[in-house]
Amino acid sequence: MEYEPRTIEKRWSDWWKKHQVYRVVETSDKPKFYILNMFPYPSGAGLHVGHPLGYIASDIIARYKRQCGFNVLNPMGFDAFGLPAEQYAIEMGIHPAVSTEENIRRYRQQMENIGLSFDWSREIRTCDPKYYRWTQWIFTLLFEHYYDYDADKALPITALVERLEKEGNARVRAACNADTPLITAQEWHRFSEKEKQLFLLQYRLTFPEESFVNWCPALGTVLSNDEVKDGVSERGGYPVERRRMKQWSMRITAYAERLLRGLEEIDWPEAIKDQQRNWIGRSQGALVRFPVEGHSGRFVEVFTTRIDTIYGATFMVLAPEHELVSAITTPAQWSEVQGYVKWAASRSERERISEVKRVTGVNTGAFAINPFSGNAIPIYVADYVLAGYGTGAIMAVPSGDQRDWNFAKAFGLPIVPILDSQKNLDQAADPTKEGRYINSGIINGLTYEEAVPKLLRWLEEKGLGKARIQYKIRNAIFSRQRYWGEPFPVYWKDGVPYLLPESELPLVLPEIDKYLPTETGEPPLARAQHWRYRPTPNEAYEYEYSTMPGWAGSSWYWYRYMDPHNDEAFCGREALHYWRCVDWYIGGPEHAVGHLLYSRFWNHFLYDLGLVPEREFAKKLINQGMIQGRSSIAFRAKESFYEEYLWVKVLKPYLDNFGPMHIPKNRAEESFTYDFAFASNDLAIEVVSWKKSDKIESVCQAAEADGKRLLVLFTEELAADINSPEKIAQRIQQALESREPFFMSRTVPEVEQLFVSFELTAKYSPECFSRLHVDISLVEDDVLDVARACERPMFQKAKFKVGPDGQFRCTYEIEKMSKSKYNVVNPDEVIEQYGADCFRMYEMFLGPVEASKPWDTKGITGVQGFLKRLWSLYVGQGNIWLVQDVDPSRQELCALHSAIKKITEDLNRFSLNTCVSHFMTLTNELRALKCHKKAILEPLVVLLAPFAPHLAEELWHRLGHETTVCDAPWPAWDERHLETDRVVYPVQINGKHRGNIEVDARASREEIERTALQQDFVLRYVGNGSVKKIIVVPGRIVNIVV
């Protein structure tokens, strides 16, 4: 019987379901292994072949670990809140819950088709009230805590209140807003309830605040920085603007140092760790206060990482938004400064970034005193200094910083060298730390290492500054003005947010009539008319109308899988302490600073509260690469193509007949003129589209003024005859011979678009074409199936200019798979044709899991052939069972055991592509040996089970087993079978491989040397020269140095 994947796979996927083979329980004395895939957002397009890469890889590991005796948790769920479902709802009027449900159903079906061993009894969905109840609960915890730097952890806000009552906040070292005032206990006691609540918001780990946000008018919502790409929304590509709005924030900055330190203890790819470090952006430096001349008590406070350069500070720069700007600007400079500040404010973020090179700024007229030198230095305002970073002001050291240098050059400010090693300061800044200081007062002659502590000591003694660590990371905006997300468990009373009591959770999303913002610009939830919090019959408070962002539900979900149906807790203690944390986490690298950083933040917080057992939620992270699509691209002619075509293909070859050509010049300057004219004749030619035939009149006038007759050629008729240029030449010939003043066709062919085969496009300017994505199902080997293409709306009125072989060719591009690029390959179709096992192994065989690579179905036949050959070791023609219980030979055992060894080792280092090749090699060897022995083939089935579970299960049962192969213990290799009597040593002469010798496996070093030196090929190279040295690496190689 032939290998029939479809029959086999159906049989066993049903059987697994029936016997609940993938059900996991905590009551096990086996060691635990928790492997987790980043859960997907269930989009309407379904899974494409790129999605399962990580799922398959993790499934193989999950199955392997299970066979190794671990109790494996391998769950799957859905990150089901999100913008696309809401956009779909707005367009189609379908409730997001309905379309989400439908998409999830499809995703699950597709995943089951692949044979993934997920325990579906643990499936979770972030949009399920039973789930988001706990997302809301965690939010309430964040609201009720603050971060205390002395304890270096989150503490209850009640602890802060106690301290405020006793001693005010002067000695409280905690994460808080930058402008939090110092208050005494007396002041605290004098606060009203409202004032107290507002004051506490400055400490809470989540809090509402006015902040600049990325507002997307088209989507009617706020986007986070990582949802904005190049100034437009990641989803939909709509423009985004900066706007000041009241938003909930997460005080992730409190955890900056912890998140940075925590990276040391986790096994994550360095690239991801680097990105997180970069994002957190720790920089060590100093805060320095520069007194403002003539304003006693006012200081310009700056942060610098190069305190050692302070003697080179020849001016100061404030951000336009800096509060000192209006206070210190002199009357003479007032209007200029005001004008600049206003102008800077009007510029969008995008403009500012796009004009990086331009130096702008203005002098305030005020001076600051350099605390070290006592020099008065001018204070400028410029928008290259950012209000949001550091103190919003800098000391400018043009000799060391290129931006300061540019500014100094533009404004004629002095550039003072401060290190004897600085070079070419007239051409650029030199940021070196080498050498010894000059022009630098108390640090003259010192090195960098000596200077910094001395300066810091001096500053601290004088009370003018101190060492300081600064972070780039900002608090994370946590609210979105949209419908399909978790509601905040918050109501507003007297302008103050209060938490709902826990008994009110979950606060369920209300039904609304439309999923759009209200007419007054409030979020969609404001449409829910009677949706109010009513603690007593006489009270009614508005809820918070924003919803939580996509990352809320994904920042803790791995705990819910441990205990998904628990109504008493986010996760039961027992399950929590059994599974503890994720052992292997698999997902794309695009989540480096979004999901993965927020998740770590929440986890550190939950850890502080003693709610979870580990500081870091995922010990090991693996990034799977992206499987890209191979898009097919066709070239569509633009109007300028026809002119070039006419010139190159028609006029040039026939020029001898027609006489010299004249192409009218200065076309841009004149209002309109024709395209060609014959110098020796009175005929002019104009190429124009039928759709633009209203232009003809002005062309006629131009021709008349020139004294020419006019031939109008429509692009449509050129397109229709595109494969026969001689017809067009004929038409021109007729026009030349005729004496009519004006020629054009009365009827124009119904051709609207002309596509040009790729190999022909090189002859024309690139501007002649637009590039269009073509559905890849219409293309094979870059050749378009023209007949089938014409049935598509896109090609309805198209004409194709084919190549010399009569074929129409496309070009291709490797890019992300997406519906809009028509390059999506659906796994269902591949599975239908080749089977799930083949699909799984092929995806692994494609290359390392971490690498991105284009999907290419060509190689899949190789894997298919391998599976067929493997099958034929067990089952012969006519469904004959070939496996016999016969003692295996030495050679067969060696082949098997070396495969066991390689596959096991490669699994442990997560090299799954090479595992597949080891299977191929073993199969090829066993076929060559005509091996049908049970002692060899049974372990092979067990090895194969993680990779091709259906096929393995089938063969396992045919071998007489009744229970699942998933629980068949992983075989161990026996070194004895790997040993051989004779070993082959490659022999190098001076490091170049020249031949091989075969010696006894137990041969001594001397024997090997002797054997090597006796070889003809060695003697040839050694000749009469003496052998200087022989290196023998046991089991490896012999190298003879002559």
Place this chain on the structure above:
RNA sequence: GCCCGGGUGGUGGAAUGGUAGACACGCAGGACUUAAAAUCCUGUGGCCGUUGAGGCCGUACGGGUUCGAGUCCCGUUCCGGGCACCA
């Protein structure tokens, strides 16, 4: 600009400092077949030479360390990703 990756046959990719190109795809030739498909066999980095000799070159480029370098070090270059007036 800064920070990470990465450059190996026609292609995807192998290679704890130890025979570069495993395993596949593709291609070429052959077997089976009326034919095709399927299957099987052989060859396949380049150049020169042989036609059962062999030699030279070869892992982006240039140096270095080493008995030995795709692998380690220094420099250059190209490609990909991330961050960015971040003081």
